[in-house]
Amino acid sequence: MGEPRSLVELTIDGNVVKVPEGSTILDACRREEIDTPTLCWASNLTPVNVCRVCVVEVEGSRVLVPSCSRPVEPGMVVSTDSERVRTSRRMVYELLASSVEMDRADASVHAWMDNYGVRPERMGDREEIATVTQPPKVQDELYVRDYERCILCYKCVQACGDDAQHTYAIATAGRGFDAHISTESDVALPDSACVYCGNCIGVCPTGALVFRTEFDMRADGTWDEDSQEVTTTVCAFCGVGCNLELHVQDNSIVKVTSPADHSVTNGHLCIKGRFGWQHAQS
Amino acid sequence: MPDLRFGTGEPTPLEVAAVDAVVSGVGPATVAVDERLVVGGRGRAAERRNLLLPALHALQDAAGWISPGGLDHVCRVLEVPPAEAYGVATFYHLFSHSEPAVDSTVHVCDDIACRSVGALGLVDDLRSAGHQVRSSPCLGQCERGPAVLVQRTGAVDLSVAAASVAGIGAAIGSSMSSSPVVLPQAGSGSLRLLARVGVVDPASLDDYRAHGGYAAMEAALEIGPDAVIRELTASGLSGRGGAAFPTGVKWRAVADQVGRPRHVVCNADESEPGTFKDRTIMEGDPFAVVEAMTIAGFAVGAEQGWIYVRGEYPEAAAGLAGAADAARAAGLLGSDVAGTGKRFDIEVRRGAGAYICGEETALFNSIEGYRGEPRNKPPFPTTHGLFGEPTAVNNVETLVNVLSIVRDGGAAYAALGTERSPGTRLFCVSGRVVAPGTYEHEFGVTLGDVVAAAGGLVDGSEVRAVLLGGAAGSFVGPDRMDLPLTLEATREAGLSLGSGVVMVFDQNDDIVDTVRRIAEFFRDESCGQCVPCRVGTVRQEEVLVRLGRGGSFHDERDLLDDLGSVMRDASICGLGHTASGAVRSAIDLGLLGGVS
Numbered sequence: 042m043g044e045p046r047s048l049v050e051l052t053i054d055g056n057v058v059k060v061p062e063g064s065t066i067l068d069a070c071r072r073e074e075i076d077t078p079t080l081c082w083a084s085n086l087t088p089v090n091v092c093r094v095c096v097v098e099v100e101g102s103r104v105l106v107p108s109c110s111r112p113v114e115p116g117m118v119v120s121t122d123s124e125r126v127r128t129s130r131r132m133v134y135e136l137l138a139s140s141v142e143m144d145r146a147d148a149s150v151h152a153w154m155d156n157y158g159v160r161p162e163r164m165g166d167r168e169e170i171a172t173v174t175q176p177p178k179v180q181d182e183l184y185v186r187d188y189e190r191c192i193l194c195y196k197c198v199q200a201c202g203d204d205a206q207h208t209y210a211i212a213t214a215g216r217g218f219d220a221h222i223s224t225e226s227d228v229a230l231p232d233s234a235c236v237y238c239g240n241c242i243g244v245c246p247t248g249a250l251v252f253r254t255e256f257d258m259r260a261d262g263t264w265d266e267d268s269q270e271v272t273t274t275v276c277a278f279c280g281v282g283c284n285l286e287l288h289v290q291d292n293s294i295v296k297v298t299s300p301a302d303h304s305v306t307n308g309h310l311c312i313k314g315r316f317g318w319q320h321a322q323s
Numbered sequence: 324m325p326d327l328r329f330g331t332g333e334p335t336p337l338e339v340a341a342v343d344a345v346v347s348g349v350g351p352a353t354v355a356v357d358e359r360l361v362v363g364g365r366g367r368a369a370e371r372r373n374l375l376l377p378a379l380h381a382l383q384d385a386a387g388w389i390s391p392g393g394l395d396h397v398c399r400v401l402e403v404p405p406a407e408a409y410g411v412a413t414f415y416h417l418f419s420h421s422e423p424a425v426d427s428t429v430h431v432c433d434d435i436a437c438r439s440v441g442a443l444g445l446v447d448d449l450r451s452a453g454h455q456v457r458s459s460p461c462l463g464q465c466e467r468g469p470a471v472l473v474q475r476t477g478a479v480d481l482s483v484a485a486a487s488v489a490g491i492g493a494a495i496g497s498s499m500s501s502s503p504v505v506l507p508q509a510g511s512g513s514l515r516l517l518a519r520v521g522v523v524d525p526a527s528l529d530d531y532r533a534h535g536g537y538a539a540m541e542a543a544l545e546i547g548p549d550a551v552i553r554e555l556t557a558s559g560l561s562g563r564g565g566a567a568f569p570t571g572v573k574w575r576a577v578a579d580q581v582g583r584p585r586h587v588v589c590n591a592d593e594s595e596p597g598t599f600k601d602r603t604i605m606e607g608d609p610f611a612v613v614e615a616m617t618i619a620g621f622a623v624g625a626e627q628g629w630i631y632v633r634g635e636y637p638e639a640a641a642g643l644a645g646a647a648d649a650a651r652a653a654g655l656l657g658s659d660v661a662g663t664g665k666r667f668d669i670e671v672r673r674g675a676g677a678y679i680c681g682e683e684t685a686l687f688n689s690i691e692g693y694r695g696e697p698r699n700k701p702p703f704p705t706t707h708g709l710f711g712e713p714t715a716v717n718n719v720e721t722l723v724n725v726l727s728i729v730r731d732g733g734a735a736y737a738a739l740g741t742e743r744s745p746g747t748r749l750f751c752v753s754g755r756v757v758a759p760g761t762y763e764h765e766f767g768v769t770l771g772d773v774v775a776a777a778g779g780l781v782d783g784s785e786v787r788a789v790l791l792g793g794a795a796g797s798f799v800g801p802d803r804m805d806l807p808l809t810l811e812a813t814r815e816a817g818l819s820l821g822s823g824v825v826m827v828f829d830q831n832d833d834i835v836d837t838v839r840r841i842a843e844f845f846r847d848e849s850c851g852q853c854v855p856c857r858v859g860t861v862r863q864e865e866v867l868v869r870l871g872r873g874g875s876f877h878d879e880r881d882l883l884d885d886l887g888s889v890m891r892d893a894s895i896c897g898l899g900h901t902a903s904g905a906v907r908s909a910i911d912l913g914l915l916g917g918v919s
Contacts, residue, residue: 090699091853093893104900105892110699125892129855132889136858163882164862165869171861193851202404209327209404213694213851214413216677218861220851223413225330225398225405226391234328234406 051117066108081194131157139164145248190249197241210234239315332392341385368402375692387423387476416676436465461596466759480637520607531610539726557733559745564718576705580713585625588716592681595793597824600749601719603761605639609646615722620667628669678848697896740766744809754827771804784829792821795901797908845902856899
């Protein structure tokens with residue numbers, strides 16, 4: 042419960058709203074049921090406000106502000122659907138979709154792209170413009186890093202670092218358009234500090250980090266999300282009590298997740314819970 | 324030991340010695356006293372993280388590259404996760420990640436000023452002569468291009484101005500640095516900021532004092548910190564880095580903070596293409612920077628000052644470090660500044676090739692040992708600056724203004740210039756003028772006056788356009804020569820004085836290529852953190868390349884507009900906000916052809 046918080050009054054899209062002090066504009070929008078797109082934001086990670094798709098217009102601010110990280114202030118006047126906001130959001134999607142494979146992003150991402158009329162093809166011929174196209178890094182049996190699908194949202198870095206795992210096996214390297222997620226000196230994953238908790242996979246919004254099972258099944262054309270059943274259970278390895286969601290296709294476990302709002306895991310697991318399911322199938 | 328996993332690379336003895344010289348005395352972050360007691364840990368490791376960039380410099384300087392073994396050694400000593408250290412090392416242009424074949428790398432400026440005086444040919448000639456060459460963004464020597472930075476393994480780096488293959492060859496083998504600052508206005512009685520440049524011996528504290536040095540400091544001690552800030556506010560001084568924020572307001576905000584420690588940071592990461600004024604001051608009058616920072620520390624109650632100099636200015640960095648050492652030896656820095664009992668010291672930190680580190684919050688991250696990625700604002704540096712602590716951050720030129728304000732009073736300063744733009748201003752005049760260089764003029768001087776003061780146009784030249792304020796500024800046409808250079812007049816015209824750049828292009832200059840080079844600059848210098856800037860700067864440059872190949876302006880117009888909108892509106896920092904400004908102005912002036 043915590044300390045009682047005083048309420049802050051602000052205006053969003055012409056409506057006066059009251060939200061607890063310390064809320065972000067995004068929190069306020071969600072309370073008001075104003076749909077707001079996000080890519081780099083997640084409920085179980087610290088906001089980094091790098092994707093800029095959640096920007097809104099705040100009166101008195103020269104530029105748009107990221108709603109995911111900006112705390113509300115008394116008297117703030119926010120517009121979430123102005124022409125400037127729509128242009129910037131559409132452009133963020135167009136810039137990403139022109140340089141990254143967005144095909145495996147969440148359905149909601151595609152819904153937003155349709156909503157804003159995103160046309161990445163106007164950036165130029167895909168063969169001639171800069172993209173992050175590259176072969177996937179398949180370096181072990183557990184998971185694959187398919188960086189042509191990486192939008193550089195930093196979520197995996199945060200999950201590997203201060204927000205969950207504290208392993209710091211990956212970080213952003215390089216600069217500008219060449220910036221990329223990398224291990225130290227770009228060594229292969231098994232040679233890196235990675236402990237294979239798979240928490241990076243759990244937070245990846247675009248399918249750049251995937252279970253090896255999913256990667257292989259997609260390559261074989263057998264991956265069929267619609268036919269998968271999700272069974273919630275508790276991990277049997279130790280006494281912590283992590284909730285597991287077993288994604289099962291054709292009677293086989295194909296991947297394991299944990300709910301981001303679960304009080305024990307906050308969506309994060311260890312190598313055993315994430316990848317140690319083989320005994321259940323034998 | 325913290326639960327970090329390090330690599331298996333082996334550093335060379337040379338690398339170990341170089342790194343240890345920088346981090347000597349810090350000891351291990353974590354000490355196992357006995358089986359059950361361990362002291363230190365992540366908190367202490369975090370305190371030492373700011374030694375990462377100096378340690379990387381030590382590796383680069385000694386070995387000519389950041390080897391995996393050397394990097395691993397740094398990580399073990401400072402207890403920094405190797406992936407993060409690699410991320411930091413790969414952020415900067417001046418760090419190399421492959422073993423060098425030769426002992427020197429020649430960084431040739433092929434930016435907008437130098438490419439019009441033969442930089443591209445010089446690159447070819449140097450390659451033919453067998454040098455290892457890398458093209459560089461603006462090196463801040465626009466008044467005497469083509470400019471070169473020679474990065475040497477095991478020896479200090481050198482700048483070479485008006486470079487030739489023979490001159491560079493000689494420089495590589497020499498122990499001395501290149502040409503001293505030449506000031507076209509040297510000795511003129513009207514100079515305030517530049518009065519000592521070219522007059523005093525920049526290495527001599529005695530000479531500095533003989534020319535009025537430390538008179539301002541005496542005045543400051545006499546009137547007290549509060550009155551210093553009052554005079555500053557009365558003077559109307561505003562920041563000269565580009566944003567023109569009132570300096571008195573900034574200092575007052577820091578002085579009023581409850582939090583300690585506080586910091587004074589001198590932003591000497593002058594990297595805006597076309598800008599070289601701060602280098603002029605740092606090389607010609609480094610004690611002025613040290614004195615002004617000491618006054619700043621006194622006024623805002625800070626005990627530590629930091630000067631962050633761009634890596635491409637080795638002479639300026641050495642001069643400032645020498646000046647700080649001399650001031651310390653004379654009791655003007657250290658634990659008892661000038662007998663006041665107050666502590667203030669200055670540390671000089673070198674950048675390593677990243678324009679973005681001139682953005683104040685990126686600069687903080689860079690000093691702290693993180694990637695130079697700007698932070699979201701608010702919160703602002705006055706409350707959450709360096710190490711998250713209250714910080715007064717000012718550009719070199721801004722700080723040096725403080726001296727005459729404290730010495731002669733804010734009112735006398737405010738009488739100069741115009742009412743809303745008091746004081747004098749440095750201009751970096753380059754391009755097709757007779758005498759390019761750093762000039763000091765009162766605010767209110769017209770663009771035409773500035774060009775005339777630089778000897779006017781070279782024979783046969785007609786002004787086609789002037790780049791005002793730098794790559795983040797705008798082009799203006801010849802019809803603007805009567806524009807008064809004040810904050811208010813430029814703002815009204817939708818322009819900015821930026822960093823004081825006045826670069827003149829004539830009828831023979833290839834403006835389409837210049838605009839494309841500006842776009843390339845932003846593409847290269849974007850930190851890559853936010854989508855609008857990371858991808859937007861790339862797409863903007865691609866459009867300009869297509870236009871340069873004869874593409875239809877009409878087809879690209881909407882795309883350029885939208886790219887400008889998203890970068891200006893939705894980027895995190897000023898780099899993205901201004902990355903389309905020059906392009907936009909070139910379109911409006913019809914410089915890219917097509918319809919305006």
